[in-house]
Amino acid sequence: xxxxxxxxxxxxxxxxxxxxxxxxxxxxxxxxxxxxxxxxxxxxxxxxxxxxxxxxxxxxxxxxxxxxxxxxxxxxxxxxxxxxxxxxxxxxxxxxxxxxxxxxxxxxxxxxxxxxxxxxxxxxxxxxxxxxxxxxxxxxxxxxxxxxxxxxxxxxxxxxxxxxxxxxxxxxxxxxxxxxxxxxxxxxxxxxxxxxxxxxxxxxxxxxxxxxxxxxxxxxxxxxxxxxxxxxxxxxxxxxxxxxxxxxxxxxxxxxxxxxxxxxxxxxxxxxxxxxxxxxxxxxxxxxxxxxxxxxxxxxxxxxxxxxxxxxxxxxxxxxxxxxxxxxxxxxxxxxxxxxxxxxxxxxxxxxxxxxxxxxxxxxxxxxxxxxxxxxxxxxxxxxxxxxxxxxxxxxxxxxxxxxxxxxxxxxxxxxxxxxxxxxxxxxxxxxxxxxxxxx
Amino acid sequence: xxxxxxxxxxxxxxxxxxxxxxxxxxxxxxxxxxxxxxxxxxxxxxxxxxxxxxxxxxxxxxxxxxxxxxxxxxxxxxxxxxxxxxxxxxxxxxxxxxxxxxxxxxxxxxxxxxxxxxxxxxxxxxxxxxxxxxxxxxxxxxxxxxxxxxxxxxxxxxxxxxxxxxxxxxxxxxxxxxxxxxxxxxxxxxxxxxxxxxxxxxxxxxxxxxxxxxxxxxxxxxxxxxxxxxxxxxxxxxxxxxxxxxxxxxxxxxxxxxxxxxxxxxxxxxxxxxxxxxxxxxxxxxxxxxxxxxxxxxxxxxx
Numbered sequence: 136x137x138x139x140x141x142x143x144x145x146x147x148x149x150x151x152x153x154x155x156x157x158x159x160x161x162x163x164x165x166x167x168x169x170x171x172x173x174x175x176x177x178x179x180x181x182x183x184x185x186x187x188x189x190x191x192x193x194x195x196x197x198x199x200x201x202x203x204x205x206x207x208x209x210x211x212x213x214x215x216x217x218x219x220x221x222x223x224x225x226x227x228x229x230x231x232x233x234x235x236x237x238x239x240x241x242x243x244x245x246x247x248x249x250x251x252x253x254x255x256x257x258x259x260x261x262x263x264x265x266x267x268x269x270x271x272x273x274x275x276x277x278x279x280x281x282x283x284x285x286x287x288x289x290x291x292x293x294x295x296x297x298x299x300x301x302x303x304x305x306x307x308x309x310x311x312x313x314x315x316x317x318x319x320x321x322x323x324x325x326x327x328x329x330x331x332x333x334x335x336x337x338x339x340x341x342x343x344x345x346x347x348x349x350x351x352x353x354x355x356x357x358x359x360x361x362x363x364x365x366x367x368x369x370x371x372x373x374x375x376x377x378x379x380x381x382x383x384x385x386x387x388x389x390x391x392x393x394x395x396x397x398x399x400x401x402x403x404x405x406x407x408x409x410x411x412x413x414x415x416x417x418x419x420x421x422x423x424x425x426x427x428x429x430x431x432x433x434x435x436x437x438x439x440x441x442x443x444x445x446x447x448x449x450x451x452x453x454x455x456x457x458x459x460x461x462x463x464x465x466x467x468x469x470x471x472x473x474x475x476x477x478x479x480x481x482x483x484x485x486x487x488x489x490x491x492x493x494x495x496x497x498x499x500x501x502x503x504x505x506x507x508x509x510x511x512x513x514x515x516x517x518x519x520x521x522x523x524x525x526x527x528x529x530x531x532x533x534x535x536x537x538x539x540x541x542x543x544x545x546x547x548x549x550x551x552x553x554x555x556x557x558x559x560x561x562x563x564x565x566x567x568x569x570x571x572x573x574x575x
Numbered sequence: 576x577x578x579x580x581x582x583x584x585x586x587x588x589x590x591x592x593x594x595x596x597x598x599x600x601x602x603x604x605x606x607x608x609x610x611x612x613x614x615x616x617x618x619x620x621x622x623x624x625x626x627x628x629x630x631x632x633x634x635x636x637x638x639x640x641x642x643x644x645x646x647x648x649x650x651x652x653x654x655x656x657x658x659x660x661x662x663x664x665x666x667x668x669x670x671x672x673x674x675x676x677x678x679x680x681x682x683x684x685x686x687x688x689x690x691x692x693x694x695x696x697x698x699x700x701x702x703x704x705x706x707x708x709x710x711x712x713x714x715x716x717x718x719x720x721x722x723x724x725x726x727x728x729x730x731x732x733x734x735x736x737x738x739x740x741x742x743x744x745x746x747x748x749x750x751x752x753x754x755x756x757x758x759x760x761x762x763x764x765x766x767x768x769x770x771x772x773x774x775x776x777x778x779x780x781x782x783x784x785x786x787x788x789x790x791x792x793x794x795x796x797x798x799x800x801x802x803x804x805x806x807x808x809x810x811x812x813x814x815x816x817x818x819x820x821x822x823x824x825x826x827x828x829x830x831x832x833x834x835x836x837x838x839x840x841x842x843x844x845x846x847x848x849x850x851x852x853x854x855x856x857x858x859x860x861x862x863x864x865x866x867x868x869x870x871x872x873x874x875x876x877x878x
Contacts, residue, residue, distance in 0.1 A: 350659075
């Protein structure tokens with residue numbers, strides 16, 4: 136059996152058999168989808184029903200508040216003190232007092248309660264009063280509400296990208312918000328993996344060096360085999376984790392979708408509130424929104440994005456892992472890593488910080504160049520890809536990426552072979568250069 | 576006697592010093608070869624070169640009649656001075672891993688590991704993690720990992736360091752047994768008592784150069800100084816001047832111990848002379864220890 140393969144196998148198994156790996160891998164998507172599901176469920180079914188006693192001294196709002204699943208309004212023109220007592224005794228959750236207000240400057244409207252009633256109740260009341268006052272004002276200015284409603288027009292801009300084929304068949308519906316979302320999400324995944332697994336490579340090398348296992352292993356294999364074995368082994372761990380995440384998330388998302396779409400007791404009032412916070416503001420119900428997200432996802436070129444994600448995931452990792460391995464080989468303990476690690480993580484952090492600029496102008500100069508340079512391209516290219524950029528740019532960037540990781544691997548292996556046998560020497564960039572130049 | 580390992584004019588320089596200078600050594604097959612030298616003499620560099628961890632700047636290495644090549648790692652077993660194991664790995668898997676890195680197939684390796692684990696009665700260690708082993712236990716595992724592939728040439732760098740006397744004996748017996756089975760053992764050390772005990776050949780390296788080598792007995796012969804220790808009752812004189820008295824001191828039971836140096840004639844003639852003078856209780860040649868030779872030689876070279 137090939138010895139590099141043997142090393143890959145050890146690196147892989149020693150990591151995936153760890154309890155922490157299994158827990159992290161399974162738990163992360165569950166937590167992710169779980170949190171999302173909890174958020175949705177909580178908005179759909181908000182706690183207990185609240186009863187609000189309305190004391191309307193102005194007489195303008197009688198029967199104007201509409202009951203929802205969560206709030207029931209009743210109208211009793213009792214005095215405020217008696218109303219307050221009904222709240223303290225627990226008969227009502229809240230007391231809404233509307234004094235005789237000046238329509239130009241409505242002040243003094245008060246909501247009494249024993250416990251905070253929550254922002255959705257307050258919003259509901261505020262909106263109703265606001266709409267009612269506006270209606271009264273409209274009428275006063277001689278405008279009929281029905282006419283106004285008929286004037287309101289919903290506009291949904293449909294942005295179409297004209298494909299490189301000349302603009303005939305290749306038009307695809309694009310949605311900037313969705314593209315940004317996918318771009319940032321995939322970019323972030325790469326950012327995260329470069330960090331997590333890059334550091335793992337470094338830690339692994341330092342461990343082997345510090346425990347002197349290195350000497351036994353490289354009396355059996357070449358240093359480059361040992362380094363590549365570790366890098367590839369850990370890459371396989373990352374890929375496994377990533378694939379499990381994709382499969383689990385897809386499964387869970389499908390399950391969650393089915394559950395949410397099937398739920399007919401969705402309260403329109405609450406979803407309306409939620410919809411206000413969402414990009415797609417015209418969704419009437421949660422179910423529709425989930426459906427819309429799913430259909431939008433279906434419209435994007437998912438296989439292409441996924442394929443490129445895996446490509447940049449692997450090559451970006453190989454590019455940086457070699458550098459992390461190089462650092463690991465040069466230092467004696469992890470504590471010494473700081474001075475070397477900073478220049479390496481800087482471009483990773485920088486790439487992710489640039490996402491705003493890239494999304495604003497996905498085909499601009501900055502976006503273009505950052506997606507060509509291997510230091511930044513894995514993250515930047517993933518942010519750009521959902522915006523339908525020219526294929527030649529993708530291929531060029533991929534070529535640079537492959538060249539890039541071959542380059543860093545070569546550089547790293549020259550330093551690694553010397554570094555792993557050196558103990559106790561004070562290492563700086565000059566020493567690294569010396570090791571690099573050293574003949575075998 | 577055939578040689579299993581021969582180095583010819585090995586040179587190796589690091590950035591600011593020369594680690595090995597025109598080094599020639601020849602290790603006879605079936606010997607226990609002591610590679611001696613002060614710290615920093617170049618022993619580890621030489622060992623690393625033989626193990627193909629680093630390459631020499633110039634020179635030739637012949638292993639088993641052929642120039643050193645990658646496949647030779649399968650016939651070499653190496654125990655570095657500073658040893659490590661993967662802390663989180665299980666003992667059995669670890670030995671298996673090292674054995675397979677040396678080119679053994681999985682089934683071969685398993686079989687051989689079982690033999691060792693049975694022999695040392697440590698079968699229940701198989702599923703233990705290395706971090707749960709004591710230092711001595713871990714060193715036993717490392718020793719097994721070194722010799723598991725039955726190498727023709729075993730290179731041990733300070734094999735006894737860190738072992739308690741019982742385990743040191745165990746390892747020493749194993750080394751002797753491996754030699755019986757046909758392996759050659761090179762062992763690098765600066766502890767002379769172990770050299771005295773088990774080596775039959777030695778090479779002394781100092782400041783990148785070999786300053787002495789050969790069979791241990793021959794070297795000792797060379798360094799004989801014709802000095803004898805005599806324990807006797809009454810005083811002795813110089814008689815015919817064939818010897819000199821270097822030192823004399825009283826020891827218990829009214830005896831005197833004298834150090835005599837033979838100038839001419841045979842020890843027998845000197846003894847005959849002495850018997851006539853006083854009552855002799857013991858007469859023994861002072862043979863230089865490897866330690867004395869080591870120190871004398873290194874000092875004379877450095878002077």
